[in-house]
Amino acid sequence: AIGSEYHWYRNRSGIVVLISTLNGKTSVASYYTQKGDLWWAQIIPRDLYGDFGSPINTTQITISNTAPQILYYHWGRTEYRTDNDLTFNYDFFDYDTGDEEQGFLTRWYRNGTYLPEYDNNVSILAQNTAKGEIWFVEISVSDGELYSPWFGLPNITIRNKPPSAALIELLPLTPSTSENLYATWNYLDIDNDTEQLARVRWFKNTALQSNLDDSDVVSSAYTTKNEIWYYTLEVFDGENYSIIYSSSAITILNTPPTLDNVTFSSINLGTTDTLEVRGSSMMEMEIL
Structure with missing residues (x-):
């Protein structure tokens, strides 16, 4: 009633206190209360003539537990690939002073389908995921009495x-000027993607040979004795290139000269004749 007086009492751990700052208030803000408190109001009615009646106490109410909440929940990474475990992070929050997290629940979904076999897992191993799948997780936490909403x-x-490469070699290891150079490697892809055209770059004495781009063979016609050759490699799965790999460097070696049409000076020789061998032509790959 208009003009009536209101007094609020709190019993916390057996200690009864008049909360004088609430005198005259018809409600109590939540920050005054704690779980387990007993609260009641004493009302002294007053009529239009200003006369007060006898005080009346309301029924006592007990402040019950408030369910906890989850704050700042997010995935453990900004992007997941097929070799990443799925993980998440969150902050537990409880309005009731002293309450701490006492457990949690999780529900996992893949491509919109609930997966009960993963209930309450904190992560999903990478081996259980595949490229293109869409994953979703719900979390609920407990303070020991109540669970939060999901x-x-x-x-x-x-x-x-992205794919990778192994056993990257430049063959032969000791090439001569008469031998082609070959780039070889093993292609690896965790997603089982088919290998596409690799990005191969050849270097001669550290200078890029752009006319040989993406070729895995260098003809001997391009090489000369004492040149130093190597190549870089990026394998491709049709979507992403790998990191850049570099082969070992090799040095082009001299090709030994050869003789053609080797003959004897005569086929009819006596025991007193000198035996002489002749080559009709001599070939050498390099000019010394």
């Missing part, structure tokens, strides 16, 4: 993992 992380799509 909080859902945004959908994430598993991205392509």
Whole structure:
């Protein structure tokens, strides 16, 4: 009633206190309360003539537990590929002073389908994911009495993992000027993507040979004795290139000279004749 007086009392851990700052208030803000408190109001009615009646106490109410919340929940990475475990992070929050996290629940979804076999997992191993899949997780936390509402992380799509290469070689290891050079490697792809045209760059004495781009063979016609050759490689799966690999450097060696049409000076020789061998032509790959 208009003019009536209101007094609020709180019993916390057996200690009853009049909360004088609430005198005259008809409601109590939540920051005054704690879980387990007993609260009641004493009302002294007053009529239009200013006369007060006898005080009346309301029924006592107990402040019950408030369910916890999750703050700042997010995936563990900004992008996931097929070799990344799915993980997430969050901050536990509880309005009730002293309450701490006492457990959690999770529900995982792949391409919109609920996967009960992963219930309450904190992560999904990379081996259980595949490129192009869309994953989603819901989280609920407990303070030991109540669970929070479900909080859902945004959908994430598993991205392509770039391929890699191994056993990168430049063959032969000791080439001569008469031998072609060959770039060889092993292609590796965790997504089982088919190898596409690799990016190959050849270097002669550190200078890029752009006319040989993307070729895995260098004809001997392009090489000369004492040149130093190597190549760089980026393998390609049709979507992403690998990191840049570099082969070992090799030095072009001299090609030994050869003799053609070797003959004897005569086929009818006696025991007193000198035996002489002749080559009709001599060939050498390099000019010394």
